[in-house]
Amino acid sequence: MDSRRDFLQKLTFSAIGLPLLTFSGLASAEATNLIYEQPYQGPVLRVAIMGLGSYGTRVAEAMQSSKKAKLVGVISGTPSKVKDWQAKYNIPAKNCYNYENFDAIKNNPDIDAVYVITPNALHHDQVIRVAKAGKHAICEKPMAINAKEGQEMVDACNKANVKLLVGYRLHFEPKTLEIIRMREAGEFGKIMFFQGLSGFTIGDPNQWRLNKQLAGGGAMMDIGIYSVNGARYMVGEEPVWVTAQETKTDPVKFKEGVDETIQFQFGFPSGAVASCLSTYSMSNLDRFFLNGTEGFAELHPATGYGPIKGRTHKGELTQPHQTHQTVQMDEMAAIILEGKKPVVPVDGEEGLKDLKIIDAIYLAAKTGKKVDLTV
Structure with a gap:
């Protein structure tokens, strides 16, 4: 409805500003400037965010404008945050986990990927657990606290045949x-x-x-x-x-x-x-x-x-x-789902x-x- 209303408003303003515009001229203007944007109908990456702090919140907000990525789940050690996010982003209870039980995402077909946004030292173990659960991992930078841990994360994701991406917005x-x-x-x-x-x-x-x-x-x-x-x-x-x-x-x-x-x-x-x-x-x-x-x-x-x-x-x-995190999530969805090369x-x-x-x-x-x- 918002897109349609915006389209109609633009069309009205154009008509007011150009009262003598011919029909063919109007059609040309509409074709070049007033094209109604069709809704995206391609594949969508369904993402759970792990770590509901300030940056996790920024990513969640930005994802509301993403076309190819959708927030569908949360993982947090703070029950009150989980409850708040459930209400705000309409997240079903079955897609909510804590740090102890999130390995169960393995049995949840509604989650494709987990975005790990926790303190640096936690990335290694959490990403490896995500990989073992068969889900793609997106990890905030730095990917780990040293190269040894980073290599183990890469190896684990390769072994599980899942993608490992890093939040280089x-x-x-x-x-x-x-x-x-x-x-x-x-x-x-x-x-x-x-x-x-x-x-x-x-x-x-x-x-x-x-x-x-x-x-x-x-x-x-x-x-x-x-x-x-x-x-x-x-x-x-x-x-x-x-x-x-x-x-x-x-x-x-x-x-x-x-x-x-x-x-x-x-x-x-x-x-x-x-x-x-x-x-x-x-x-x-x-x-x-x-x-x-x-x-x-x-x-x-x-x-x-x-x-x-x-x-x-x-x-x-x-x-x-453009909002960096919105673009990042759309591009990462294209990398995971379509094999796009950045x-x-x-x-x-x-x-x-x-x-x-x-x-x-x-x-x-x-x-x-x-x-x-x-x-």
Whole structure:
């Protein structure tokens, strides 16, 4: 009804604004601007969200606008949240689980995939359980807390013949994809340098992100991974070495094993280099800059929920903003159900590469040595 009403309103406004428009002109205008959008009738990915916190809520809200993905179930350790989500999203009781009994999704044909949005250290076991239940797994980043765990997750999903995807929403972001297109077309010339700045001032000192047992680290595992991943898709290569330096100004808030600030540098096979910053103690840091012999590209903000803003040596990037999580879920549904190949991968192997690099960053920061990489 809303779509039909919007269509009629547009048609009325057009008629008012163009009183002398001929019938053929009206038909042409209708054909080009006022086409009634037919409802999507293809396959739909039925998703249960595991972890009903702030980001799980953001994903759930965004999925209400998805065409190819539908929220059909929840998994949570908080009964009151389950009850609230049931009422808000019309989720049947048979599709509601807790962390102890969710293996029973194996016998629920109404759930195709589980989106794991829990603290980092829980991803490994939860994704493997999802795979053993025969369901596709979508996992928030970082995929795990180290490469060893990540490899075990990839292996488990391969063994179960289910997909493992990682929540790299920016791999579908229009301005980001335009820069990748320009780079691949040679419009920047030879890529020489990338800078990634990822940071904010973190609040509550008691939150799980500052608990090594749950987070697996500190800023690097939460915000720094954006510059790790961004360096790879912006430059279009995999780094072959890394150096890193850690700075800690508040050892009370940032306890042992919880990094506050890390600067890190990459070298790439072509000779390009990257310089990046990951921090929990400085704000206004969300910028990517790519420099080549023939031009440049900048995203600022580069990784927030949007709108992303960008420019190149050719001018401002004007691709329209779309809710990242809505696009992500539609695209992931197409990957799982239709075999679609994204421009930038979002699979478990992609997540594993980031974990190998993060392991190397931590090692470089600890030892002060240059660490060679093979990802």
